[in-house]
Amino acid sequence: MPNWNRSSLRARTTSATAAVAALVCIGFSVLFLMFAGSKETDDAQARATAGWARVLPISRHLPAVLPAGNDGPIQVLDTHNRVVAATPGLVGKPPMAIFPPTPSDTAVRTQRTLCPPAGLKGCKTIVSIKIYTHPEGVWLIDVAIPVIPWYGSSTDLFLAIGVSVLITTMMAVGVFRAVGKTLAPVDAIRTELAEITVTGLDRRVPVPGNQAEVKLLAETANATLDRLEGAYQQLRRFTSDASHDLRSPITAMRAQLEEARMYPQDTDWAKMTEAVLAGVERLQAIVTDLLTLARLDARAPFTRDPTDLGRLVGSELDRRTYRVEIVKDLRQNVFIEGDRLRITRLLVNLLDNAERHATSQITVSVRADGPTASLEVIDDGAGFAAEHREKVFERFTRLDASRSRDAGGTGLGLAIAREIAEAHQGTLTIQDSERGARFVLRLPRTPSLSRPLTHVADTRS
Ligand SMILES: Nc1ncnc2c1ncn2[C@@H]1O[C@H](COP(=O)(O)OP(=O)(O)OP(=O)(O)O)[C@@H](O)[C@H]1O
Ligand SMILES: [Mg+2]
Structure with missing residues (x-):
């Protein structure tokens, strides 16, 4: 459905085009009409001259009734302004116009417009031309010609208006159609976007073959939908993992409590309380981690x-x-700008993991690396298979081996650590190492505080 809203691009472009076309047409029409008016005026004046030229040769022997011609009604006046000859319609009528002589009246040709002149109907311009060659004195030949408006004639006026309306309408219709055709893919994108809901996040907007800008818009919209779908899938996985991880200790605690209520005499209350408390602690750890993540997500x-x-x-x-043994290789004066508590939290997560998985040794190093400060935590445990290096940063990811090794982990530690690194415009990745896992944190270094480096190396168990 086309958008008829007056503020729509289509309506605004069409109105603007129509307005410009109308203005241009008005300009050209005025020029054309002025030209037509001037030509009609010249023609009328030529008719007056033709009338004069027809009468002049017979002015000495004038008949009372002049033959009718194509030039217009004619009267010949003597020196006393008496009509001595006239074309048939003016015979016996008074002079059409009297031109009072003035002392400075030397003009051969003069004219007046009268509405109407004597003996005629409507408005006419009376052109009066002097005859000097008559023996009785200066006679006048008066010819009535039509009054020409500035636009020439009504035909010229209607022609100009008609052509202007036609051109303006054609331009408006043409632009309306062209804009509609151009915006059709945008409309298709809008319709598709309007129909996409949570249950149809796999749908994508149509990408037009041409129109680079609209194609770019469609591709950007699709890329955004890709990200949204990814984020939504991640959120769904996260929610189901979170409910699963929260439900497991709750189910276990409930079973323990129900059993104790059913067989109070056979219950070892101290042991049971211990087990329930462990479950509560696990719940508390998960909820605390979830809260931390929620805060990091909220930036x-x-x-x-x-x-x-x-x-x-x-x-x-x-x-x-x-x-296990800890090997330290810590350069000092490697400054970063950050939240000490969060950086410590990141470090503790890496150290907890390393301690859990190391066989005998953990190496921790800090150094400056150009504009970055880098922290490495390396253990000599089993390390990671290549396909797990990114996966372990996803929320609630616990690799099978560690599930059996330590059921206490929530699988949120590395996700939190990476969020903290990224909140500090840094990165946290797992890099190649000869043995075990090698976690590398890189953060932007604060240059203003860079001073000559000192070195602390130490080995401790
Ligand atoms: N140093 C390591 N060596 C081998 N595997 C590791 C190491 N660190 C983490 N992992 C694996 O990555 C998984 C995810 O680690 P993460 O720290 O996110 O969760 P967790 O340690 O299980 O629980 P949490 O840290 O929330 O208590 C772990 O379950 C473990 O399988
Ligand atoms: Mg951990």
Whole structure:
């Protein structure tokens, strides 16, 4: 359905074109009519001259009734303004016009427009031309010619109006159709977008073959739909994984509580309370991680303090004890701007994982790498298969081996760590390593605080 709204591009373009076409047509029409008016006036004056030329040769022997001609009604007046000869319609009538002589009246030809002149109907211009050759004095030949308006004649006027209306209408219809044809793909895109709902996120808008701009619009809309579909699928997976992970401990706790209620005498209450508390702790951990992710997703603003990454990592490592050997290679004065708590959270997630999977050693290093600060956490565990290197950053991803190894993990740690890295305009990736897993965090370095580097290397268990 075409959009008839007055603010629509189609309506506005059509009205603008019609207005411009009308103005141009009016301009040309005025020029044409002025030209036509001037030509008609010249023709009328030529008729007056022709009348004079017809009468002049017979002026000495004038008949009372002049023969009718194509030039118009004629009267010949003597020196006393008496009609001495006239064309048939004016015989016996008074002079059509009297031109009072003035002292400075030397003009051979003079004219007046009268509405009507004596003896005639309607408006006429009376052209009076002097005859000097008559023996009785200066006689006048008066010829009545039609009054010519500035536009020439009604025929010229109607012709100009008709052609202008025709051209303006043709231009408006042409532009209306052309814009409609141009906008048809946009309309098709709009219709398709309007019909896409959550249940039809796999639908895509039609991409026109030509019209580069509209093609680009359609491709951008489709790319946006791709992203939306991806985000929606991810959200669905996340919701179902989250409900599954929340339901498992709840189901387990409920079974334990029901069993205790049914067989209170046979229940080891201390053990049962311990088990239920572990379930509650797991629920609490999941909910806390979900909240953290929700805040990171909402891009909630956070503080950005200049932080020495080496020092921050060093103090976190010193705070805890590990079941494996820790090798430190921490350059100091590698400054970043960020939220210390969140960076620490990222580091703790990487260290927890590394400790869980390392066989005997974890290497942690911090160094400056051009405009970036990099942190590496390397363990000597089983590492990752290549196809899992990106997957483990998805929410609720726990690889099978670790599910059996440690059921306590929520599968949200690495997703949170990557969100924190990206919120600081950085990256967190898994890189190749000879043995085990090698996590690499890269953050923009704060150049203003860069100073000569000092080096802390240490090995501790
Ligand atoms: N250093 C590592 N070596 C081998 N596998 C790892 C390592 N770190 C993480 N993984 C794998 O990636 C999965 C996802 O890790 P992630 O930190 O996101 O979740 P989690 O450790 O299971 O739970 P959470 O950290 O939320 O307590 C882990 O379940 C584990 O299978
Ligand atoms: Mg983890």
